[in-house]
Amino acid sequence: MSRIGVFVCHCGLNIAKTVRVSELAEFARTLPDVVVAEDYKFMCSTPGQELIQEDIRKHNLDRVIVAACSPLMHERTFRKVIENAGLNQYLLSIVNVREQDSWVTEDEDVATSKAKALINGAVYRARLLQPLVSRFIDVNPNVMVVGGGIAGIQAALELADTGKKVYLVERSPTIGGHMAQFDKTFPTLDCSACILTPKMDAVLQNSNIELLTYCEVEEVKGFVGNFDIKIRQKARYVDHDKCNACLACTEKCPGRGVSEWDEGLVRRKSIYIPFPQAVPQKPVIDRESCTFFKKGKCRLCEKVCEQAAIDFEQKDTFREVKVGAVIMATGYDLMDTKPLVQYGYGKFPGVHHALELERLFNSAGPTSGKVVMRDGKTEPQSIAILHCIGSRDKNNYEYCSRVCCMYSLKFAHLLKEKTHGDVYQLYIDMRAPGKGYEEFYNRLVEEDVKFIRGKAARVTDKTDNPDHAGKLIVEVEDTLTSQFVTIPVDMVVLSPAMKPRQDAKDMARLFNLSTDKYGFFMERHPKLAPLSTMTDGVFIAGACQSPKDIPDSVSQGMGAAAEALTIVVKDKMELEAATAVVNSAACCGCQNCVRVCPYGAPMFNYEKNISEINEALCKGCGLCAASCPASAIITRHFTNDQVMAEMEGLMEI
Amino acid sequence: MDFEPRILGIACNWCTYTGADLAGTTRLKYPQNVRTVRVMCSSRINPSFIIRAFQLGADGVLVGGCHPGDCHYGTGNLYARRKLAVTKKILEFAGMEAKRFRVEWISASEGKKYAEVVEEFTHDMKALGPQTKFKIKKD
Numbered sequence: 001m002s003r004i005g006v007f008v009c010h011c012g013l014n015i016a017k018t019v020r021v022s023e024l025a026e027f028a029r030t031l032p033d034v035v036v037a038e039d040y041k042f043m044c045s046t047p048g049q050e051l052i053q054e055d056i057r058k059h060n061l062d063r064v065i066v067a068a069c070s071p072l073m074h075e076r077t078f079r080k081v082i083e084n085a086g087l088n089q090y091l092l093s094i095v096n097v098r099e100q101d102s103w104v105t106e107d108e109d110v111a112t113s114k115a116k117a118l119i120n121g122a123v124y125r126a127r128l129l130q131p132l133v134s135r136f137i138d139v140n141p142n143v144m145v146v147g148g149g150i151a152g153i154q155a156a157l158e159l160a161d162t163g164k165k166v167y168l169v170e171r172s173p174t175i176g177g178h179m180a181q182f183d184k185t186f187p188t189l190d191c192s193a194c195i196l197t198p199k200m201d202a203v204l205q206n207s208n209i210e211l212l213t214y215c216e217v218e219e220v221k222g223f224v225g226n227f228d229i230k231i232r233q234k235a236r237y238v239d240h241d242k243c244n245a246c247l248a249c250t251e252k253c254p255g256r257g258v259s260e261w262d263e264g265l266v267r268r269k270s271i272y273i274p275f276p277q278a279v280p281q282k283p284v285i286d287r288e289s290c291t292f293f294k295k296g297k298c299r300l301c302e303k304v305c306e307q308a309a310i311d312f313e314q315k316d317t318f319r320e321v322k323v324g325a326v327i328m329a330t331g332y333d334l335m336d337t338k339p340l341v342q343y344g345y346g347k348f349p350g351v352h353h354a355l356e357l358e359r360l361f362n363s364a365g366p367t368s369g370k371v372v373m374r375d376g377k378t379e380p381q382s383i384a385i386l387h388c389i390g391s392r393d394k395n396n397y398e399y400c401s402r403v404c405c406m407y408s409l410k411f412a413h414l415l416k417e418k419t420h421g422d423v424y425q426l427y428i429d430m431r432a433p434g435k436g437y438e439e440f441y442n443r444l445v446e447e448d449v450k451f452i453r454g455k456a457a458r459v460t461d462k463t464d465n466p467d468h469a470g471k472l473i474v475e476v477e478d479t480l481t482s483q484f485v486t487i488p489v490d491m492v493v494l495s496p497a498m499k500p501r502q503d504a505k506d507m508a509r510l511f512n513l514s515t516d517k518y519g520f521f522m523e524r525h526p527k528l529a530p531l532s533t534m535t536d537g538v539f540i541a542g543a544c545q546s547p548k549d550i551p552d553s554v555s556q557g558m559g560a561a562a563e564a565l566t567i568v569v570k571d572k573m574e575l576e577a578a579t580a581v582v583n584s585a586a587c588c589g590c591q592n593c594v595r596v597c598p599y600g601a602p603m604f605n606y607e608k609n610i611s612e613i614n615e616a617l618c619k620g621c622g623l624c625a626a627s628c629p630a631s632a633i634i635t636r637h638f639t640n641d642q643v644m645a646e647m648e649g650l651m652e653i
Numbered sequence: 654m655d656f657e658p659r660i661l662g663i664a665c666n667w668c669t670y671t672g673a674d675l676a677g678t679t680r681l682k683y684p685q686n687v688r689t690v691r692v693m694c695s696s697r698i699n700p701s702f703i704i705r706a707f708q709l710g711a712d713g714v715l716v717g718g719c720h721p722g723d724c725h726y727g728t729g730n731l732y733a734r735r736k737l738a739v740t741k742k743i744l745e746f747a748g749m750e751a752k753r754f755r756v757e758w759i760s761a762s763e764g765k766k767y768a769e770v771v772e773e774f775t776h777d778m779k780a781l782g783p784q785t786k787f788k789i790k791k792d
Contacts, residue, residue, distance in 0.1 A: 071691070072666075096674075099673070099674040099677030100677055103680055104677050104683055105682060106682065110685045111685065118688060121688065509723070514668075514723070514762065534725070578693075598728050621725075621729050622729075623696035623732055625697065627696075627732065640699060640701070643690060643692065643702060644705050646690050647711075650690065651659060
């Protein structure tokens with residue numbers, strides 16, 4: 001006979017407004033084996049928790065049911081509560097009467113009767129719950145950071161400073177990410193490279209950080225505390241141990257590839273470093289454009305290299321790395337605006353997107369910092385900056401990309417500084433939420449930038465006005481004056497939506513993460529746990545989680561480092577206790593379980609001719625139990641009897 | 654008499670159950686005829702659970718799991734997909750109306766889809782009326 005306590009939470013009015021909570025407690029009292037039922041305003045608060053603990057002692061409870069918010073919210077909380085009162089934490093059942101009841105109906109009768117059925121189900125199950133013993137395993141103290149942009153760099157530096165070893169994996173030949181492409185950053189107009197390169201250098205110098213550039217994650221095995229990750233080191237065709245970064249090879253190379261760094265505005269050598277301050281500052285060969293790889297001739301770089309560092313025989317190599325936690329900081333891409341044909345990107349040479357303009361501004365860029373048209377010499381006399389291209393758009397990305405208003409203001413300021421042209425700013429709203437942001441906007445208002453409140457409808461080169469021949473015409477409704485306006489300009493700059501990387505979904509699959517409908521990695525909770533994911537031990541930081549500016553990316557990098565530390569600072573961690581176990585008497589030796597388990601937890605014992613489950617590997621999914629023809633596998637906490645008992649209780653009311 | 658179907662829902666912890674929670678945090682409104690059992694993975698579902706549900710008088714059974722390829726445990730839902738497809742065929746063979754058992758792949762970010770599926774399934778069960786073929790009559 002069990003002694004069950006049922007605790008119904010009001011959650012303020014969240015539950016109590018729709019579910020008649022005292023009636024629910026009253027109903028619970030009538031159920032067999034329920035010796036006490038209470039209702040209280042906030043069960044998760046200190047007095048609420050103490051109420052449960054007191055009742056456990058007073059009534060000698062051996063099972064506890066809490067009817068409140070989703071178990072995904074507070075199961076952990078209440079498990080600790082009952083553990084502190086002397087009960088095994090698995091003798092708890094949470095009934096979701098909020099997210100899946102009071103919040104999804106307005107009908108009190110419906111909500112209350114459903115809650116009764118749910119509690120009945122929980123009581124049926126609670127009678128069969130068993131205490132489970134926790135096991136502990138060693139934790140690997142190292143951390144991997146995937147992505148070497150500003151968020152990843154910050155995370156790596158924080159962790160390394162605590163003494164932890166960090167593997168910083170970056171796909172491109174250098175760290176720095178998109179931030180290294182910028183010229184100046186808002187609102188301080190700090191030179192981006194000036195604030196970033198010291199951090200990049202710190203990464204290089206820090207003996208706790210192993211920098212793995214030109215590497216990709218290939219395979220992820222294991223689980224929190226013990227990840228086993230396979231990394232592919234892509235062939236650079238340059239031996240970085242021998243190379244002394246003299247860059248003589250880059251001077252002679254005849255091959256040309258499209259410069260990813262300069263957003264395709266110019267071409268670069270086939271043997272190259274992406275930019276002068278690249279870390280590591282050693283070149284790689286782009287196989288696709290290299291004359292030797294394409295035609296079998298050349299090898300000039302090899303001839304001029306005094307260190308004999310060129311190695312055309314290099315192959316991709318693989319390496320296994322063991323870590324206790326992972327931080328994903330893979331960043332963003334800008335939306336490709338070519339499909340938005342109304343803006344003419346890719347059709348009209350005068351139309352640029354934001355990153356292209358950054359490269360024009362940048363003194364190390366393709367035009368040495370001069371803002372000129374694509375011919376390389378003509379200065380634009382008039383430029384229009386178009387906000388919200390693809391963002392806040394039901395046809396593309398419904399969200400606001402958060403940074404574009406600010407960088408568009410920055411562009412306006414720099415354009416006024418670097419050109420003598422007229423600058424038009426076409427915006428829907430002016431979003432300046434950060435520290436110093438509104439002040440920056442006010443500064444721009446004084447700078448003779450022509451603000452037009454309206455989203456640009458179209459960019460065209462057709463005009464009836466002979467004065468506007470050869471110009472781009474931007475058509476927009478000025479919503480403040482309710483007039484349709486056409487603006488002739490030389491150059492148009494688009495502020496495209498910030499979106500997840502092209503392969504974000506593939507990365508998510510590797511690490512077992514969820515993505516939202518846009519492809520951003522899903523956080524465990526958007527408010528309370530923005531940096532952790534549903535996969536224990538894998539954290540996220542920066543723009544891969546959602547569009548954000550540099551200060552927020554840095555903060556999240558630091559935050560994710562702290563999150564990762566909560567795992568790796570411990571020597572041991574608690575294993576999942578709700579694992580599967582084989583009833584050896586019933587096992588028929590078919591090895592179905594061995595075949596299906598994604599973790600290799602069941603192993604066949606050839607001496608006894610039965611399967612045995614390695615509890616350190618078992619994640620408790622239950623696939624083996626459902627695959628066993630002899631019903632010989634018991635999944636603790638979700639046994640057949642427990643599940644079917646719950647079903648009986650649910651259907652009884 | 655207004656028939657209100659009683660539907661047993663079985664939802665996997667990582668995707669469908671979380672998606673159902675999201676429908677709640679979004680405050681979507683949908684019929685409350687589904688009583689949900691949470692399992693860790695749709696692969697946990699033994700076909701006997703489905704049959705038992707109908708024996709207990711469920712008018713419909715709605716199973717939810719992660720989209721194939723996105724299972725939190727890698728491949729669990731791929732086995733579930735096949736197992737439950739066979740289960741459906743066996744139920745039909747045994748005389749159960751096919752529509753009473755539905756399997757849906759709903760991810761953690763698809764709160765809206767969860768609400769829509771529940772609405773649709775409830776509507777279908779209302780049209781079919783009470784399930785009597787497997788229900789064990791209590792004396």
